[in-house]
Amino acid sequence: MDKADIMEPHLPTLEQMQQWTHAIGQAQQLMLEQAAGAAGQTLPFSPEAVARIQTSFADEGLAMWQRFLDSGGMFRDHPEPAPANSPAAAKDRRFADPAWTQHPFYDLIRQSYLLVSDYMLQLADAVDGVDPKQKAKLRFATSGMLDAFSPSNFPLTNPTVVEKTIQSGGENLVKGLQHMLADLEKGQLTHTDGTQFELGRNIAATPGKVIHETPLYQLIHYAPSTPDVLATPLIIFPPWINRFYILDLSPQKSFVKWAVDQGISVFLVSWKSADASMKDLIWDDYILRGQIDAIDTVRDLLKVPSVHTIGYCVAGTTLAATLALLAARGEGDKVASATFFTAQVDFTKAGDLTLFIDDEQMKLVDQLSSQGFLDGRYMALTFNLLRGRDLIWSYVVNNYLLGQDYPPFDLLYWNGDTTNLPARWHKDYLTQLYRDNLLVVPGAITIDGTPIDLKKIMTPAYVQAGKEDHIAPLESVWKLTENLSGPIRFLLAGSGHIAGVINPPVAQKYQYWACDDSQPTLDAFLAAAQETKGSWWPDWRAWIERLDPHTVPAKGARQPGKGRLKAIEDAPGRYVKGR
Known part of the structure; x- marks a missing residue:
């Protein structure tokens, strides 16, 4: 017709x-x-x-x-x-x-x-x-x-x-109605066919073992795939706002698998989705009983003086606070390097998310957190609203009006796999950081009784931003470079908050911009930066090897469960499956 x-x-x-x-x-x-x-x-x-x-x-x-x-x-x-x-x-x-x-x-x-x-x-x-x-x-x-x-x-x-x-x-409208009623029942817009994915089989499938467990997180040690590995291991801290496997999607997209194949001893923190028992958790817990506990656990397991670290988004913000606390305690040398994926510490240019922290929104958060935790579906909706045309209305048309079948897409499956947040921590994070911007004020925030100052951080840092990031805007991420005192490599990746990070070399997509010499301002960086086609991951791998190129055989404690810490269960573990 x-x-x-x-x-x-x-x-x-x-x-x-x-x-x-x-x-x-x-x-x-x-x-x-x-x-x-x-x-x-x-x-x-x-x-x-x-x-x-x-x-x-x-x-x-x-x-x-x-x-x-x-x-x-x-x-x-x-x-x-x-x-x-x-x-x-x-x-x-x-x-x-x-x-x-x-x-x-x-x-x-x-x-x-x-x-x-x-x-x-x-x-x-x-x-x-x-x-x-x-x-x-x-x-x-x-x-x-x-x-x-x-x-x-x-x-x-x-x-x-x-x-x-x-x-x-009219069959499309009937099928669309079925989709809509199913979404209303579960209280969340569906983006993909979740039956096509299984944790540990075709996503979050990189081989490894859970070797350490606390009420807050599980520590996964991934099996090496090379005969020798860098002597300094890597600990990845994903954001607890989402599931960790954004960094371990399908094998072709997995940053974790790629890093393992690059000869790195990789450990990863899998955070527990909050329930009523976690109602009193605050930021200190994620710093002390989360990141520092994981750092000390890996150092002790492998008998190494320091570790490389990665913090993604809110976990990167927290990593900055962790480094400041370690610096204040005279323990900064526990961390050999810190890599920040799309992380912010100064929230003056934090973008549209700042629109969700007024008094009315805080009252709504309180109402939604009456059990001591915030349902992850609220945060998912908030992030979807930031790109409502792409993440809400296009799916209303495709799912409800056209009645189309859901496509199998691992990234969208991850996006809909929500995580609950401790209510007290979440409110403090929004008010103290997003609203009041206290993290960049020396001594304004105290962790475990110790005032922290980001300017005391001397740890070498790799700061990655996304050119089209709507959650952590480029201008906001750049400010991290103005608040650290150690050597810094700043890199701008093509695309946004997710695709800018999850860009494996095999995909040959996007590009990145970097300078060999540090620049005083973002404008100066943009003027001087050289463009390179493809993934920025090899640039990061070369950077950490320059810091410490020594390797050791992938034996003994470098094998999951073969050292002092025995295997508790296979990766990806129970916590990532908890709802």
Whole structure:
């Protein structure tokens, strides 16, 4: 069936167009007022800016209608308005179906929506005399509402859905309803077919043993795959906001397996998903009874003076605090190097996540954490909202409207495998770090009775940021380099918070930028950095080998369970499977 035959509306009269324009104007006002209410703001607009925006909107709207009439209802042979800051100026996957541009009805809907969206975002930017954070909150709320109201999200205004419904006799909507009811029952949007994955079989499958266990974490020691290994072992600290196997997905993507194959003795901390018994845990516990305990355990097991460490995201933030505490105690030499994957310590430029830490959000967190822990589904929703167009609405269309089968995708399976968080720690983290930014204030935070100061850290550091990271923005990660006093290698990876990190050399994807000489500012780094195609993992491997190239045979305690610490169970262990 030709998509042009799906729906053939009559051309509107001038009176109908005027009525539609009036209705669009009313809808704009209601939506912006609702967005302002969601951000807790009134609307103190700059009159001059509003007048300019309204004039531009009226002119472009009139031009759009005139083109529609002149072309007999067909836009495709005429240029469309695309303001510089408009979603229409870039490729928009929501409107990839050719019918959005080739069919007059859908073309009219699409262009009207994009024009209104640009107008409303400009109005949000025109709000004057409010705190910058409140203004950012208004823009975020406005953008989120516009994404929700996209015509692609509704069955009667999405040509792909209309065609699918006609072809299948409505079976897509029935199947989509089944998907939606199943998601409502489990309280979470499904992104992939979870039946295709099994921990220990096709994900989190790198061979190893759990050799140490506490109420907070399990320590996994991975089996070496080379006859000799670097003398200094590596401990990986994943974020406890998510499951550790983001670093051990399928064998082709696994950073853990790659590191093992590179001749490194790899240990990894698998955090326990919080339950009511962990209600009193605070940040000190993750530092003292988590990271420092793991460091001392591995040092004692292998009889080595120091270890290499990696901290990803919040575990990287915590690693910085751990290093500061060790430095304050005169024990900084326990850590030979610290690698930070997309980690932040100064939260002044922490991006849209800062919009979720106002008083109302804190009250909501308290309500959701009445049992002493925060359900991981709340955090999953928060992260999905940061990219609502890609992680929410595209799946609403595919899953609920088109009724498509879920694709098997290990990364999306991991993304939906949520972890609960200790309520007290989570609230302290949001308020002390994101809101009050205390970590970069010398002595403002005390760990186990000891004030810490990041400037006392002399440990060699490798700081990795993602070019398109929306969780730990580049500008924010760079600030880590301004708060450490040891030698630093800063590296900018292509892509974002996940794909920028999980980029194995075999994939030959993306690129990275680095400088041999340290740079005083981010702008100076960007100007001087040299681009290299592909994965940055080999660059990191070369960096740690330069720090200590000595190797030892992979025997005795270098084999999981063969040293003083006996195997408790096979990797990936019980904790990663706990819900």
